[in-house]
Amino acid sequence: MKHPVDVHVGKRIRHRRWTAGMTQQQLAERVGIKFQQIQKYETGANRVSASRLWDIAQSLDVDVSFFFDGLASSAASEETGEAPTDILVDKEALELVRSYYAIPENQRRQLFELARVLGRAA
The missing domain is CATH 1.20.5 (Single alpha-helices involved in coiled-coils or other helix-helix interfaces)
Structure with a gap:
């Protein structure tokens, strides 16, 4: 089962990558991994290690904390079935x-x- 934190971080990776106009392949090349791994991170299927998250943050030009923004409200809306507070995810x-x-x-x-x-x- 996917952990809600992994899903949230994955959504934030996808959100930042997408707003930066970057493909999964381009991000993967910058980080030095295969694009399939980016897919797994973005869906929350695989957890992102701290060092890999650091590399992704550097490649997407954000602080590591960006990936955790809205985590509390995301978990609360998931539990209640409400719409997410950060609609841009x-x-x-x-x-x-x-x-x-x-x-x-x-x-x-x-x-x-x-x-x-x-x-x-x-």
């Missing part, structure tokens, strides 16, 4: 944000207002 949400910022600014403002109205109506 979700791949779909990250894709939505990237797509949103790819839209020209005037259209983006209109889309934002539409989303706000729809959110109020829900």
Whole structure:
């Protein structure tokens, strides 16, 4: 069974890698491992050793503590079944944000207002 901390750290690795625009292969090459190992870390299937986490943090240009940010709230939301407080750990949400910022600014403002109205109506 996957440990919740390993899953959280894996999600944070994926989140940072994805926001940096880096593939699993690119991260693996920087760290000196195979991309399959990155996949296992990101799903929480394998635990990341302290030294490997250090290497990953250096490669992704973040402090090691980044991977533990939101851990307490993540564990609490997992227990209660609530939505995570850090919505950007979700791949779909990250894709939505990237797509949103790819839209020209005037259209983006209109889309934002539409989303706000729809959110109020829900």
